Amino acid sequence: MDINKIGVIGAGQMGNGIAHVAALAGVDVMLHDLSEDRIKSGLATINGNLSRQASKGLITEEQRQTALMRINAAPKLSDFGDCDMVIEAATENEQVKIKIFQAVCPMLKPDAILASNTSSISITRLASTTDRPERFIGIHFMNPVPIMQLVELIRGIATGDETFEASRALVARLGKTIAVAEDFPAFIVNRILLPMINEAIYTLYEGVGSVEAIDTAMKLGANHPMGPLQLADFIGLDTCLSVMQVLHDGLADSKYRPCPLLVKYVEAGWLGRKSQRGFYDYRGERPIPTR
């Protein structure tokens, strides 16, 4: 089964990145979010990112324009009626995702594949809330999508071979490398990465080091390209907290307990870069640590 037209639900940092790489690879994209303003803002981000790639000579001006023309706003879920695949990249919250699937399934072609970009939630459980568990799969892109090479593919218990192969072919067409993960909480990357980030937040919470000391320590002492708190801000602290909650609930092990300081930042609406403030304050000329 060839995937030539996809729908993307959620025009935030991941949804707009997925739309961007798909359009550059020649796939037609319909982009949906809660409001026309959010779709517009997603399209503006894609435009800015494509322009940056063109100015660096990574893509040609013609590629930039063709990619932009391939992406269309989809204010209504019924706009997905002729999509071969729909990729859900909305907020990391199981109830939000289930509601989306219930609303979108009746709009889809019977053989359309439904995929979730969830960072942690069970693909089997999400699939069971749809009318097509055998045509449901986890396609987990990394952030920022245009730059990061990896995509995790996660089969739910019912995911069919045709769905898996079509998804594998799409990811290859987008120029990404696949790691196949079993359907356990947070899959591979986030099962390993998020407990490390959560531990960095505990290290801050317990006063072992400041934001700057922790990030410098892990950059220069462990050769990480960015510090764990900087990375948490980049991922989004709401997403980090949701992933830790899924690990904690799903594996019933206290080692995954989300750090209370992470909870406090999320309760404050300090979600990292996307809200201009997290472990760093991004409102000035350069990021300033908030602790």
Ligand SMILES: NC(=O)c1ccc[n+]([C@@H]2O[C@H](COP(=O)([O-])OP(=O)(O)OC[C@H]3O[C@@H](n4cnc5c(N)ncnc54)[C@H](O)[C@@H]3O)[C@@H](O)[C@H]2O)c1
């Ligand atoms: N941030 C990361 O590093 C990262 C990496 C891989 C996967 N993910 C996953 O991708 C998904 C999206 O994350 P993000 O970082 O793009 O978040 P984000 O907050 O940047 O974007 C989420 C978008 O979903 C939209 N949305 C919420 N409810 C919706 C609904 N009912 N219908 C349509 N749109 C809705 C929001 O308006 C928002 O624009 C999450 O499942 C997350 O776990 C995130």
